[in-house]
Amino acid sequence: MTDDYRDNDTDIPPAPDLYGGDHDSPVPPQAPPENLPPWEDRANFTWLAGFLNTIPRAMTTPERFYANQPVRRGLWGPVSFGVLVMVIASMAEWTWARVFSDFDDMLYKLLGEDYAASGPEDMIMGLIESFGVLASPLIGLAMVFLVAGVVHLGVMLMASNGNRGFEATLRATAYAEAASILTLIPICGSSVGAVWTLVLAVIGVRAMHGIGTGPALIAVFGPLLLCCCGFGGLIALAGILSA
């Protein structure tokens, strides 16, 4: 009968002492596994499946979605997701503007105002809108970095015990754009999506940087409210709250 458990066998080198040789010390807590969004999880999702899975997860369970996301994996994943959603939203908005082109006129008639866009004005507006759709990947790319940069300034001011870096903020804001997909719903979709995006951004900043809800709210809304559209932002917020 052979002993398979050769504890004292000198042929086997001792296991390396990973934790400094103090065998009485408790086992150090292991870091939780990284929680990759499906969009970046190429091992388990295709591009399309990753995209389609990321949107509902980010929108419906943001706490779980943002928890333990990596913060040193690179910007490509969140940036490409944010740009893709913005391009889809831009195309949807352009389409709805075409489909509901009479909606504005109807609104003006309801308000009792006599308004009709002149031929050239209509043409110029159409050109600008078309240019916006064509340029939406570039505009989206600029917006992803612009929003993340502004919010990160807020995070740097509010996170008293340090923040987890720019990538964490960019992940929070870029994946918050998932709610922009609501623009696919005509008329009210873009407004609902905009509000939902802000809520997701606050939850994302809170989860990614491990800060409180108050500092996260100030980090996201502070720059938006205090900067150039301070009063407009307040009116919008008041309108949303009173709706």
Add this chain to the structure above:
Amino acid sequence: MKLIRERDPLPRLLAFVYAPLAFVAWWLIEHQIMVEVPRLYCPLLEHTGIACPTCGGTRAGLALGQLDLAGAFVENPLIAILLLVLGIWFVYAVIATMLPLLRMNLKIGRGEGRVIRLLAMVLIVGTWIYEIKRHI
């Protein structure tokens, strides 16, 4: 506060995103392409008569574009400082990208971080008071 060997290149590389973005914004405004300066009004100032902390920011950027440093500070000190820091950051990023020996990260202690945050708050509030007084 001390300089250490660069461990994370992201802060340096981000200068290549934000400086061109600022330049494109300045160029569009300067040449009034898609953006008409008179239309860039401040809703807070328009409706209440109270300026916001970034009132005059566009004019500060335009003044800096014409290398009028004093004019930029008169228009909005906060934006002028932010744009100057962005410019310095970009110049450093270009040089450090070409000369790897110069690649550094700024290590800020906890106490120093608190002081910088306090100074930033003072700068924001100070600029706001200045802008309110300037627009009365």
